Amino acid sequence: MDGKSKPGVPYGGMTDTWAKKHRLIYIGATRHPFILSIRDGTVDLSAFKRWLGQDYIFVRAFVPFVASVLIRAYKKGDESSGDMEVILSGLGSLNDEIAWFKQEASKWGVDLSQVAPEKPTQHYCRFLEELMRPEVDYTVATAAFWAIETVYQESFAHCLEEGSKTPPELQEACQRWGNDGFGHYCSSLRNIADRQLEKAASGSEPLVKVSEDVVSKAEVTFLRVLEYEVDFWNMSCGTAGHSAAPKP
Numbered sequence: 001m002d003g004k005s006k007p008g009v010p011y012g013g014m015t016d017t018w019a020k021k022h023r024l025i026y027i028g029a030t031r032h033p034f035i036l037s038i039r040d041g042t043v044d045l046s047a048f049k050r051w052l053g054q055d056y057i058f059v060r061a062f063v064p065f066v067a068s069v070l071i072r073a074y075k076k077g078d079e080s081s082g083d084m085e086v087i088l089s090g091l092g093s094l095n096d097e098i099a100w101f102k103q104e105a106s107k108w109g110v111d112l113s114q115v116a117p118e119k120p121t122q123h124y125c126r127f128l129e130e131l132m133r134p135e136v137d138y139t140v141a142t143a144a145f146w147a148i149e150t151v152y153q154e155s156f157a158h159c160l161e162e163g164s165k166t167p168p169e170l171q172e173a174c175q176r177w178g179n180d181g182f183g184h185y186c187s188s189l190r191n192i193a194d195r196q197l198e199k200a201a202s203g204s205e206p207l208v209k210v211s212e213d214v215v216s217k218a219e220v221t222f223l224r225v226l227e228y229e230v231d232f233w234n235m236s237c238g239t240a241g242h243s244a245a246p247k248p
């Protein structure tokens with residue numbers, strides 16, 4: 001696993017506590033009907049194509065967010081934590097990922113230059129921009145980063161589990177986020193977030209009140225990530241009223 005958890009012993013960091021406390025919304029984000037439709041092979045390919053175009057837009061916006069976390073890790077000046085190496089490896093995979101999106105889009109006949117962001121994509125990208133603001137604490141940013149990556153890891157790994165009927169032409173997409181290496185990377189992000197949260201919660205920071213504030217802000221941010229992810233899946237399924245008639 002990740003050197004911090006022993007087999008059979010629950011992990012027990014703050015992120016784990018949150019995932020349990022907010023189990024229903026967590027499941028809502030990681031076991032969404034869109035993912036279940038990929039897993040059981042009933043996925044509507046036009047939904048997959050819509051997801052592909054929108055996720056390309058999201059990923060382009062995600063790169064500067066991750067870069068902003070990298071800058072904060074550098075500014076902390078704690079070289080021995082290894083945070084920079086983990087975040088930098090994330091930027092490296094995003095580089096491959098952008099190339100993969102372009103290749104995948106041409107395979108499916110999706111013209112990425114013609115894809116306009118839907119409302120849920122716009123909102124999620126705006127949220128990433130808010131998280132890049134200098135007043136956002138490193139702890140809050142790393143908790144968001146961990147949650148964003150983990151939702152995809154848990155979702156797509158589910159489509160590769162034994163007994164899943166994921167169509168062969170979608171398996172590569174699922175592998176991208178569902179592979180063990182990506183799982184390991186998510187554990188490293190969880191360790192970073194948990195270490196930061198632990199520091200804030202134990203009040204080792206100079207101002208205890210400020211630290212408590214950071215922990216609750218991080219929890220709210222975690223919940224917002226889950227909500228944005230659910231909205232994003234809903235849009236992909238076509239259940240979010242995208243490009244539909246105006247609401248009454």
Ligand SMILES: Cc1ncc(CNC=O)c(N)n1
Pocket residue numbers: 055058059062097148149151152229232
């Ligand atoms: C909407 C969304 N959430 C998380 C990810 C995974 N991170 C980078 O690829 C993603 N691609 N898209």
